Amino acid sequence: MSIGWLIFIAVVLIIIVLFQVTRTLDLVSQLRGNDDEREEHNSKVNGIALFIFMVLGVYAYFWCFGHFKNSNLPPASEHGYLIEDMILWTLIVCSIVFIICNILLFTFSLIYRYKKGRETVHFAHSNKLEFIWTIIPTIVLTGLVIFGLQAWTKIMSMPDEDTFTVEVTGQQFFWTTRYPGADGKLGARDYNLICPDNPLGIITKEFVEHRINLLQGNAKLDVKGEIKVLEERKEILPGLIDSIQQLIEMRQNRYRSEDLKDELDELEDELDDIDSHIITRVKNLDRINTIYTPEYFVSHQDEITWGYDDFMPSEMHVPVNEEVLLKIQALDVLHNFYIVHMKVKMDAVPGMPTFFKFTPITTTAEMREVYSKNPLWQQPKEGDETKTPKWKNFQYEIACAELCGTGHSAMKYILVVDTEAEYEEWVTTQKPAWNNVVGNLKIEGLSELAPKLKSVEPVATDSINLVTDTSTIASKGN
């Protein structure tokens, strides 16, 4: 027994008591007095209650705006103000309608509550009135539509081609951003090439080779290959299942074998699915082989070099007052890239890039200033030993706003809005993603297109043969 059940029982008891009392009251009132009197009494009590409810409600309505003003978001982007204005105007219009209608509704209920013999009017319709209240909403709504669509077109218009572009990718359950690097161009991507060392599937000659080797294995590099590993696993699974089944049979007490049964279930599921995993990988390999023919590397010889200098930072940085175009993608399921303060929100759809542009106008530092005056941000964070007020560590937060599974609420990412100078400095500290992974690649050598890096030179010299190899393939294609 715990507090929860006690509450539950208490509620049930209260309901029973309530019922007994009301039943008695009802019986008493039925015995005494006539129907009309009862009706009048009920109507009076409820009419007054409705009116009080309305008065308190209207008061609470305005009270809420004061009470919650500190949790409002100060907009930090250019179009944010546009939206803010729209919301303000709509709020004014809607508040007027909301308050007047509710006042009329509840006041009429009080004034015209049941009284025996009250004169009522057979007032069935009036073309004039109906015309008025068709036309007024129409005009008001037309106004809102016009303002709304102006703002919408402004927010959604495609920016110039040379706009600073950041690519955003959502997957279960995190965000990755990719910046174009020194050449100003984002490397092409292919989901077929995705692997731990190439999480976005950037297309370069090396990544293609690496992925092929990972899938089909390469004896020279001592790589077994995912397909081979799965096939071997498939071989041993039936044996494992048998042995566990024997263990279960040997146990006398069937309740003791629960853990074993779970393990057995898991293995059986694995065996059921293993064929489809093998097929998926074989097909993946087929697609890679079909797409990345030698001709491909020739006809795309520029594109396949753009990816080398792309960098993928752990936080997103943008310079203030400069328009940013977000190219939003998803790998697995739908996500939604939601930068709370920037009023940026756009679905990430697998197989279909989406776009959203915004101009941040408040740097992170400036926003900290703003929040330093906000009472809600004065407390230190829970568990913070240093007792620093929250506003000092304020960061723009990015969330996911489209249900994407178990970790939906964990897709937090940080946006930092820098001044121009800070941003330039930050960019120089960013190393291309390529630099970190080139050492791990299962390839026989780098192509001549790959940038020469001091740290990996030994690898490069090690495999000069292959460089010439691939270049011959490329020239054959010509």
Place this chain on the structure above:
Amino acid sequence: METTVQNAKELWNGGDSPFKVSYGKIMIWYFLISDTFTFAGLLISYGAVRTSQPSHKEGDLTSWPDPNEVFSAGPGFHHAPLVFVTFMTFTLIVSSVTMVRAVQEGHYMNKAGVAKWLVWTIIGGLIFVLSQAWEWTHLIHEGMNLKSNPFGASSFGALFFLITGFHGLHVSVGVLMNTWALISTQRGVFHRRGHYEMIEKLGLYWHFVDLVWVYVFLAFYLL
């Protein structure tokens, strides 16, 4: 209410059916409208998937296949594009005509006539369903299934089997219901009832299935 001529407005006054038809016929009409939306949903999905794929390009297996290439065989012959499906379509349309005749005979209360034309309709429907079965088998042998398609984009196979299958299901249900109507006709059920309205309702359904085929045919065989 009986023989007085009523204008359209009065018909809506209640106590009488405004379209001068029984509830059953109204119901079947509404059902057909509703079913139209089901097919529309599927055909719109077809359109959406199709337009997102490259249109036909010789030799490119990711592009949309050429129907002349896919549907070029029939029982006992090859390399005759669309001949077999033309035959199927023709049969279905003819079966619609025979259905019209059955309905007509029903109006004359001619039991034998209804039965005769129903038999022809059922035969037409059966030929269509069997032809479709043959075509499916043939395409499956060729390697087309829900996941892959040797002629081009794999979604073609999935959409083809789904939509023609859904239509084929409608035809099969139609054949079954027609057979049931035939048995009832022979037993004189409708004759005793004094009208052959059931045949009319089945006729509406049958024409609808025929009409839908035109769109399915257009989507997969012509475009």
Place this chain on the structure above:
Amino acid sequence: MSLETTVHEHQHVETHVHGHEHHDEHHHKETFITKYIFSQDHKTISKQFLITGIIWAVIGGLLSVLFRIQLGFPDANIMWLKPLLGKWITAEGQLAPEFYNALITMHGTILVFFVLTAGLSGTFANYLIPLMCGARDMASGFLNMLSYWFFFLSSIVMGISFFLATGPASGGWTAYPPLNDLHQAATGSIAGVDYWLVSMALFIVSVLLGGLNYVTTVINMRTKGMKMFRLPLPVWALLLTAVIGILSFPVLLSAAVLMLFDRNLDTSFYLDQIYIGGEALANSGGSPILYQHLFWFLGHPEVYIIILPAMGIVSEVLAVHSRKPIFGYTAMIYSLLAITVLSFIVWAHHMFMTGMNPFIGSIFVIFTLIIAVPSAVKVFNWITTLWKGNIRLNPQMLFAIGFVSMFISGGVTGIFLGNSAIDVELHDTYFIVAHFHLVMGVAAFFGMFAGIYHWFPKMFGRFMNPTLGFIHFWGTIICAYLIFFPMHFEYMLPRRYPTHAGFETFGMFGELNQFISVFAFISFACQLIFVFNFFYSIWYGRKARELNPWGATTLEWTTPLRPKHGNWPGEIPEVHRWAYDYSKHGRDFIPQTEPLSQYEIEHGEHGDEGDSAIIQKEKKDDH
């Protein structure tokens, strides 16, 4: 059903006339099974829908209590629920996040489809259409019965999915792919979604069978003199609801079939270039957006399927209990028609943020805001109906007034959301949760409650306890406003988060969430009062002794206290006037069955002629 004993005992009417040929065979011998289980009587079917709906409402409400515990008290130890929920409670006594998703998914599905579609329009369409049109039964009693049993099957399938080892569907009530399409994307997608889809398919069959019957009955089986423009508003609303259902649900069927294929036969209608669980899938060529279009082509009309019956019921209750004709009867019908038509061309306003072409978006903005006009007209007409009335503030009337208030409050926020520019900020946040709960959740429930309190004496021959009704009303309306009004201020908080703790920006709503949760619990308790009152009153409520306890004009009150199958013992009454002659000619009400008097002009026949002119004429005649 177990109503057998009471209903049996109190059959007052012995005589019974067989009205329609096609009912004859079912009347001779009625066993328990044909009478209460596989009954073809629309009244019994309606009660079946209602009681099943109430059971599902309690389940759906309970689910919301569970996730409100999580939202309001994220740190609370709920180990005490372990016996009930088993492994969905983690070892630390917390709600497992995947179970949270399953809870919100099932809460939405159950409330939207099982309670507010089947429970609301299934109940009242079945009950009111034949009675108010003056028909012995639905056009086809058999299809009508099938409609209920398909719904029953559908709810059984959905019920079973709760007991799956991997849990019920957990990808949101909209079941967007790829999350719901790929088994590996979520625990609920392993098997739960298949059950969800099958259940939906069965449900669609149920809606279609019901809908065909409702439309046909209204068109073909009205009694003599019952012109379309004499029909009471609930019948109009239910007719149009059925039309919407017939046209929109098939599209969901197509969408569901495509998804079943994707899930089980490895097609790729909704899948393209997906990398999940460490592998690049072979599926290509589909589009997840396609599903959204198909879904919302149903999904948006669906919200009108939910709210139109409530609007109809409220119009009737407001008129009866303020003893006044509904104001602007014709305008009410035309606004219903306008809403029906417009409901089909606004679906993409759910998809402004999916990367849809912004130009298409702007067209949907225009249609969406146009739909506010007929809604506004209805609200003004309801308010004017109260003006200078003689308002009996009994539970049904309070709920009707509450409906109007909820509809206003939830409706105005729709104007924010319909504007795509504002939707950038509000999409998928608690603002929209507040909006739709007020406007189609609570409001539709209020309509349903108004209907139940109002027609209960006709349904069961007894009254519900009004004092409990008052407590129910006040508890519900206060809680509803306290839950959903402040929720609007969480306009930046993304929905479907079991916890917002990871985000500093969302950290200031802990207290508010607690506040909302507490009132959600109280609100649920208030609904239990209603459930108790409902079942108790079926057997032990105060007996109805008058045929027409509320003094209503419509036909259902001309039937015997406990009408048998066939509704009227003698001939079906003929109708001579519209349904809203209240307080006319100094009379409290004139039933529809009473012929027009000599100088009386029927409403709507001769333009705008007011009541006073007629009275004067009559007075002249007297002299």
